[in-house]
Amino acid sequence: MSQDSPPVRRLADWDHDRLGRLAADHGTPLYVVDLDRVAANYDRFASAFPDAHVMYAAKAHTGRAVLEKLLETGADIECAAAGELHRAVQAGADPDTLQYTAVNPPDADLDYAVELAEENPGLTITGGARDTFDRLEERGYDGRVAIRINPGIGTGHHEKVATGKDAKFGIPYDQVPQLAADIADRFDLVGIHAHAGSGVLHADLDDHCRAIGKVADMGRTVETDVTPLDFVDFGGGFGVPYREDEEPLDMAVVGEKVREAVGDLDAQVKLEPGRYVVADAELILTEVNTIKKAPAATVVGVDASLATLIRPAMFGSYHPIRNISAPERDAESVSVGGPCCTSADVFCTDRPIARPEREELLAIGNAGAYGYELANQFHSQPRPAEVAIEGGETRVVRDRETLADVTRMER
Numbered sequence: 001m002s003q004d005s006p007p008v009r010r011l012a013d014w015d016h017d018r019l020g021r022l023a024a025d026h027g028t029p030l031y032v033v034d035l036d037r038v039a040a041n042y043d044r045f046a047s048a049f050p051d052a053h054v055m056y057a058a059k060a061h062t063g064r065a066v067l068e069k070l071l072e073t074g075a076d077i078e079c080a081a082a083g084e085l086h087r088a089v090q091a092g093a094d095p096d097t098l099q100y101t102a103v104n105p106p107d108a109d110l111d112y113a114v115e116l117a118e119e120n121p122g123l124t125i126t127g128g129a130r131d132t133f134d135r136l137e138e139r140g141y142d143g144r145v146a147i148r149i150n151p152g153i154g155t156g157h158h159e160k161v162a163t164g165k166d167a168k169f170g171i172p173y174d175q176v177p178q179l180a181a182d183i184a185d186r187f188d189l190v191g192i193h194a195h196a197g198s199g200v201l202h203a204d205l206d207d208h209c210r211a212i213g214k215v216a217d218m219g220r221t222v223e224t225d226v227t228p229l230d231f232v233d234f235g236g237g238f239g240v241p242y243r244e245d246e247e248p249l250d251m252a253v254v255g256e257k258v259r260e261a262v263g264d265l266d267a268q269v270k271l272e273p274g275r276y277v278v279a280d281a282e283l284i285l286t287e288v289n290t291i292k293k294a295p296a297a298t299v300v301g302v303d304a305s306l307a308t309l310i311r312p313a314m315f316g317s318y319h320p321i322r323n324i325s326a327p328e329r330d331a332e333s334v335s336v337g338g339p340c341c342t343s344a345d346v347f348c349t350d351r352p353i354a355r356p357e358r359e360e361l362l363a364i365g366n367a368g369a370y371g372y373e374l375a376n377q378f379h380s381q382p383r384p385a386e387v388a389i390e391g392g393e394t395r396v397v398r399d400r401e402t403l404a405d406v407t408r409m410e411r
């Protein structure tokens with residue numbers, strides 16, 4: 001059933017009456033996450049790759065309710081920090097199924113992972129630098145490892161713009177065979193891993209598949225020259241449409257193209273979608289508190305801010321915004337911003353929105369990935385509550401912080 005879920009959920013598709021009741025009951029700003037949609041997104045993705053092992057890359061949304069739902073749906077979890085391992089275990093993940101991708105891992109994170117692996121030898125630690133493997137060995141670790149490789153093709157960037165930024169992730173491609181031979185003597189080398197690209201839609205899919213092809217080639221090289229592998233992991237990077245006129249990925253096409261790019265491989269194919277699973281399953285409700293007609297713009301002031309959703313300020317990201325109190329009203333071009341004293345605290349400028357009035361509710365869409373996860377307390381704002389919808393019921397899954405929470409850690 002959930003396999004037939006629509007490939008994208010737009011703001012207009014949410015039940016506006018229910019959202020209005022949630023805001024009345026729990027206040028604003030408010031995160032609303034639809035756990036059934038999270039599960040449906042995972043199922044749709046996994047169905048496109050029937051022979052692959054699909055993990056959820058947790059960093060986009062590590063909320064306990066989301067992790068629990070995905071575990072229940074059959075997902076395993078990929079973690080990129082000790083705190084994420086901790087959350088996954090708390091949510092009920094079997095530590096033997098976890099995969100930990102270590103990127104410049106702090107000592108405390110490696111200590112945590114090694115300790116967890118002592119009791120749970122199924123856990124896999126992925127390293128993207130020789131130092132990481134040396135530091136694991138220093139800790140007496142000789143268990144399951146994977147090598148993160150840098151395929152040298154970052155999707156969304158172009159091959160010729162090889163930025164130093166990308167060098168942060170993974171072992172340079174040509175150094176992999178030698179490192180693999182070395183690692184195989186010291187650990188149980190079970191996999192090759194790469195995660196190149198982010199927000200890939202159809203326009204970038206061919207580039208992404210070229211990177212996947214290179215990773216698969218390396219998998220075959222290591223299998224032939226060094227050791228058989230349990231898996232080759234192609235990471236995530238699959239995008240969702242943020243703009244109303246963008247088309248969602250056709251997962252049947254994606255599945256076909258990825259399979260073609262991978263080719264024959266003895267090892268199990270793994271994939272790790274993050275954003276794809278959670279992005280459109282959550283929105284933020286925010287109340288309009290100010291309408292100001294300035295010569296340059298009509299300014300709509302709301303109670304959400306860059307502390308609630310930082311992506312527009314941090315990445316210039318577009319997020320859909322809808323007046324859910326009066327969606328049919330004539331549209332007016334407005335800018336929407338929050339209570340923070342910085343010009344970065346603006347969700348949109350010159351955006352046609354059904355003309356908002358004071359005390360009406362706006363929904364900001366696609367907040368499931370890096371929404372709450374990057375929320376902060378700038379301007380000493382308590383973080384909002386998060387409410388989950390599941391099977392027709394709603395429940396609070398994270399309480400609204402109070403002013404006492406804002407000062408809690410201070411001495």
Ligand SMILES: *Cc1c(COP(=O)(O)O)cnc(C)c1O
Binds near residue numbers: 059195198237273
């Ligand atoms: C972030 C991340 C992912 C998921 O990326 P998405 O673009 O959210 O699909 C997968 N694997 C690793 C190692 C990551 O760091």
